Amino acid sequence: MTATGIGAPVRRKEDQRFVTGQGRYVDDFNRPGQAYAYFLRSPHAHAVIRSIDTGPAMIMPGVIAVFTGDDLAADKIGGLICGWMIHSKDGSPMKAGPHPALAQGKVRYVGDHVAVVIAETLAQAKDAAEAIVVAYDVLPAVVDTAQATKASVQVHDVSPDNTVFNWHLGNKDETEAAFARAKHVTKIDLVNNRLVPNPIEPRAAVGEYDFGTDNYTLYTTSQNPHVARLVLSAFIGVAPEHKLRVIAPDVGGGFGSKIFIYAEETVCVWAAKKVKRPVKWTSDRSEAFLSDAHGRDHVTHAEMATDENGKIIGLKVHTTANLGAYLSTFSSSVPTYLYAPLLSGQYDIPAIYCEVDGVYTNTAPVDAYRGAGRPEATFVVERLVEKTARELGQNPAEFRRKNYITQFPHATPVIMTYDTGDYAASLDKALEIADYKNFPARKQESARRGKLRGIGFSSYIEACGIAPSQAVGSLGAGVGLWESAEVRVNPTGSVEVLTGSHSHGQGHETTFAQLVSDRLGISIDQVSIVHGDTDKVQFGMGTYGSRSGAVGMSAIAKAIDKVIAKGKKVAAHVLEASEGDIEFKDGRFGVAGTDRSMAFGEIALQAYIAHKFSGQDLEPGLKEGAFYDPTNFTFPAGVHICEVEIDPDTGVTKIERWTAVDDFGVIINPMIVEGQVHGGIAQGVGQALLEGAFYDESGQLITASFNDYCMPRAIDLPSFDVGMTVTPCPSNPLGIKGCGEAGAIAAPPAVINAITDALGHEDIAMPATPQAVWRAAQKARMPMAAE
Amino acid sequence: MTTVSLTVNGQSVTADVDPRTLLVQFLRENLRLTGTHVGCDTSQCGACVVHLNGQAVKSCTTLAVQANASVVTTIEGISQGGELHPMQAAFREHHGLQCGYCTPGMIMSAIDIVNRKGNALDEQTIRAELEGNLCRCTGYHNIVKAVAAGAEGMAQAPLQQAAE
Numbered sequence: 049m050t051a052t053g054i055g056a057p058v059r060r061k062e063d064q065r066f067v068t069g070q071g072r073y074v075d076d077f078n079r080p081g082q083a084y085a086y087f088l089r090s091p092h093a094h095a096v097i098r099s100i101d102t103g104p105a106m107i108m109p110g111v112i113a114v115f116t117g118d119d120l121a122a123d124k125i126g127g128l129i130c131g132w133m134i135h136s137k138d139g140s141p142m143k144a145g146p147h148p149a150l151a152q153g154k155v156r157y158v159g160d161h162v163a164v165v166i167a168e169t170l171a172q173a174k175d176a177a178e179a180i181v182v183a184y185d186v187l188p189a190v191v192d193t194a195q196a197t198k199a200s201v202q203v204h205d206v207s208p209d210n211t212v213f214n215w216h217l218g219n220k221d222e223t224e225a226a227f228a229r230a231k232h233v234t235k236i237d238l239v240n241n242r243l244v245p246n247p248i249e250p251r252a253a254v255g256e257y258d259f260g261t262d263n264y265t266l267y268t269t270s271q272n273p274h275v276a277r278l279v280l281s282a283f284i285g286v287a288p289e290h291k292l293r294v295i296a297p298d299v300g301g302g303f304g305s306k307i308f309i310y311a312e313e314t315v316c317v318w319a320a321k322k323v324k325r326p327v328k329w330t331s332d333r334s335e336a337f338l339s340d341a342h343g344r345d346h347v348t349h350a351e352m353a354t355d356e357n358g359k360i361i362g363l364k365v366h367t368t369a370n371l372g373a374y375l376s377t378f379s380s381s382v383p384t385y386l387y388a389p390l391l392s393g394q395y396d397i398p399a400i401y402c403e404v405d406g407v408y409t410n411t412a413p414v415d416a417y418r419g420a421g422r423p424e425a426t427f428v429v430e431r432l433v434e435k436t437a438r439e440l441g442q443n444p445a446e447f448r449r450k451n452y453i454t455q456f457p458h459a460t461p462v463i464m465t466y467d468t469g470d471y472a473a474s475l476d477k478a479l480e481i482a483d484y485k486n487f488p489a490r491k492q493e494s495a496r497r498g499k500l501r502g503i504g505f506s507s508y509i510e511a512c513g514i515a516p517s518q519a520v521g522s523l524g525a526g527v528g529l530w531e532s533a534e535v536r537v538n539p540t541g542s543v544e545v546l547t548g549s550h551s552h553g554q555g556h557e558t559t560f561a562q563l564v565s566d567r568l569g570i571s572i573d574q575v576s577i578v579h580g581d582t583d584k585v586q587f588g589m590g591t592y593g594s595r596s597g598a599v600g601m602s603a604i605a606k607a608i609d610k611v612i613a614k615g616k617k618v619a620a621h622v623l624e625a626s627e628g629d630i631e632f633k634d635g636r637f638g639v640a641g642t643d644r645s646m647a648f649g650e651i652a653l654q655a656y657i658a659h660k661f662s663g664q665d666l667e668p669g670l671k672e673g674a675f676y677d678p679t680n681f682t683f684p685a686g687v688h689i690c691e692v693e694i695d696p697d698t699g700v701t702k703i704e705r706w707t708a709v710d711d712f713g714v715i716i717n718p719m720i721v722e723g724q725v726h727g728g729i730a731q732g733v734g735q736a737l738l739e740g741a742f743y744d745e746s747g748q749l750i751t752a753s754f755n756d757y758c759m760p761r762a763i764d765l766p767s768f769d770v771g772m773t774v775t776p777c778p779s780n781p782l783g784i785k786g787c788g789e790a791g792a793i794a795a796p797p798a799v800i801n802a803i804t805d806a807l808g809h810e811d812i813a814m815p816a817t818p819q820a821v822w823r824a825a826q827k828a829r830m831p832m833a834a835e
Numbered sequence: 836m837t838t839v840s841l842t843v844n845g846q847s848v849t850a851d852v853d854p855r856t857l858l859v860q861f862l863r864e865n866l867r868l869t870g871t872h873v874g875c876d877t878s879q880c881g882a883c884v885v886h887l888n889g890q891a892v893k894s895c896t897t898l899a900v901q902a903n904a905s906v907v908t909t910i911e912g913i914s915q916g917g918e919l920h921p922m923q924a925a926f927r928e929h930h931g932l933q934c935g936y937c938t939p940g941m942i943m944s945a946i947d948i949v950n951r952k953g954n955a956l957d958e959q960t961i962r963a964e965l966e967g968n969l970c971r972c973t974g975y976h977n978i979v980k981a982v983a984a985g986a987e988g989m990a991q992a993p994l995q996q997a998a999e
Contacts, residue, residue, distance in 0.1 A: 301933070755877050
């Protein structure tokens with residue numbers, strides 16, 4: 049390992065600009081002549097729009113234009129799309145209602161887009177929005193996930209009972225047979241609470257139109273600018289694909305919420321041409337709460353069957369998944385193919401059957417949020433495994449160990465084939481780091497102080513490296529999920545790598561450069577990573593699903609191999625040897641068995657001056673591209689152990705220890721990987737203890753600011769003990785599995801298992817706020833009195 | 836319009852502003868100092884923290900006119916002669932940032948914590964003192980380490996502290 053190569057904790061190249069305030073985020077861009085957009089949003093969860101009078105707004109100071117859904121329709125601008133087709137059990141396609149960028153005839157959630165004001169200043173646009181007169185016929189709203197299909201309220205005409213799909217996976221008959229012969233069945237009812245992603249940078253967009261060239265430009269807070277361009281052009285139709293440039297510069301966190309193609313960027317591009325001015329929109333936090341796609345929101349009943357030996361023999365799950373008022377870009381895939389295929393967890397379960405009802409409600413659209421389906425699956429499996437172990441009187445760690453998959457590859461009953469792993473190794477290491485053997489003593493010591501101490505496990509698995517294109521195509525995806533890379537070697541030997549991945553905190557400018565440095569034997573200072581601009585990078589699928597290492601870097605590795613192969617041809621001419629005798633090692637092309645060699649940069653120069661070979665025999669230049677399509681998902685897995693101490697008098701839960709042992713396969717930069725784990729755990733702890741998006745019965749979001757929605761702060765979290773085990777991934781050339789979501793997937797059940805362990809009963813919902821824990825603690829103390 | 840005159844990062848600036856202009860808007864839009872960020876509208880996230888007369892303030896909750904005749908330091912104004920401020924260097928060294936959006940406010944708050952609490956900061960103090968700053972990426976683990984290291988670094992670089 050070199051100081052900057054694969055496996056080195058290289059300090060990040062991008063940090064110089066971030067710590068000095070020189071980062072360039074979308075809101076930092078201002079275009080000449082720029083106007084400002086402000087969206088008038090629905091104050092009602094469900095209403096018919098009888099009329100919109102924009103006249104009073106049009107005469108307000110500074111107003112350039114006011115547009116409604118009718119204007120978009122007149123220009124034949126299409127609606128927003130959901131790019132993953134799910135079929136119900138009966139084979140019928142999911143029921144996708146219309147999703148106009150600006151409402152047409154009806155609003156379906158608080159925050160739905162009614163009109164947009166374009167004005168000289170943002171303040172003027174806001175003032176004018178207040179002058180728009182909208183006549184609403186307010187309708188009753190359906191909000192509750194579990195009640196959605198029984199409600200008299202109908203969100204979309206296409207779905208009389210608010211069902212989007214009734215989907216299933218697994219083998220029902222085999223699962224029923226397993227339950228029929230079970231010695232013990234454990235049942236659980238779970239709510240996976242609705243979350244708001246809340247990257248600290250709110251979404252933003254600047255649309256621009258050049259009348260001279262007929263070119264459109266969109267600066268946008270996107271995790272996948274090429275996908276945004278494709279959707280905006282091919283489906284929504286705001287601009288032809290070859291005329292639209294999408295730039296996603298520095299992006300301040302995403303966590304999934306910036307994958308999707310929203311109304312606001314659509315309107316900014318379209319309106320820029322209408323008003324002949326660049327149009328800028330920047331979300332404020334209140335708008336973000338209302339209109340960024342939310343995450344999770346499942347109601348689940350699950351049962352686990354075990355035999356007389358304590359072996360899990362069956363799992364059945366029924367989930368109702370709230371998809372909100374409209375189907376967001378990838379929303380339908382999250383509670384289906386990103387969820388049920390993970391229900392085998394790390395366990396050898398011969399029979400699994402899962403049914404999922406996707407439902408509409410009058411709430412913000414729900415889509416992928418860090419982990420996307422996999423945290424929900426892990427919560428079901430790990431809560432149920434824990435509860436089963438307790439009911440059987442078995443140690444939860446050893447119960448897990450007994451049921452671990454140990455032979456690979458392993459085909460689960462829910463379509464996944466795990467390629468490799470060593471789950472017991474992670475468990476052993478986690479038990480060691482957590483000092484599990486002394487937990488009873490710590491529990492006693494807490495008890496002496498009147499405190500309740502508990503310990504909770506989470507043996508999670510996830511499917512990352514998303515994903516083999518043919519496989520996801522067969523499951524309904526509208527796109528392929530390969531990644532692209534182009535490696536451009538300059539005559540001086542420096543290298544630009546163009547990648548379809550996008551970095552919004554993950555540190556790609558560093559880790560990708562480490563790979564290039566390692567493979568080409570050049571300094572990482574000689575490497576620039578270019579991403580986030582569709583005029584520079586030809587195409588790419590972007591960053592989500594922990595895919596940028598496993599898929600994005602594999603594409604770079606493939607392109608580097610081609611560069612080396614071309615370099616060998618050049619070197620053969622320059623060094624006057626046969627191509628087969630040229631070796632590339634430690635950054636030099638040499639003739640095998642001789643001391644004749646030239647540095648990578650010298651061969652690059654020779655490739656460009658092209659004096660030593662005929663242009664007819666060999667093309668000048670040194671630039672190669674690659675598309676990499678993975679052969680399988682990757683399966684990061686690990687064990688997290690959470691140890692809590694609860695004050696039964698206040699209900700406050702304090703996390704005393706957090707142990708994370710993860711197997712991410714080969715690691716490029718351990719410093720960055722650990723940072724990803726930390727951040728994921730924090731979001732998972734947030735879900736378990738603090739965060740919850742709540743609507744009242746009328747559909748008003750009552751947690752719509754940082755005052756009301758409890759984000760994890762430094763004081764809420766401990767330092768984390770992070771360890772690693774490594775089984776290299778056999779499914780990609782670098783052995784990488786991916787690390788971005790693990791913490792958020794692992795953490796919630798670890799926390800709740802610890803709390804239920806401490807309290808001695810299972811009935812605690814997320815977020816386990818002090819009030820909820822206090823009530824549960826009183827119930828545990830005095831079961832009768834608290835009823 | 837109202838006229839404001841203040842010193843920002845050592846330079847005198849005078850401008851006519853709408854009286855409702857927030858200090859953060861003034862910095863970002865009038866002066867194009869875009870290192871100071873806006874992450875919320877309820878004074879909770881701390882991405883907008885700057886120093887006003889040497890003390891940390893949330894510039895999203897301060898009117899530009901309130902900063903009249905004052906000295907403002909932003910993230911762009913703390914490094915000296917091309918050298919990172921010890922707190923900036925510590926955030927980089929300890930991977931105290933990921934997306935970078937909360938980072939300017941974190942660093943400005945961290946320097947203020949050191950100014951108030953001294954150079955030997957324990958974990959509990961740092962965590963409690965960071966209550967006004969949200970980070971969604973790091974889980975705070977490395978921010979806490981960075982603040983502790985930056986505090987020590989500031990003890991060894993008194994000249995830099997004095998430069999503010």
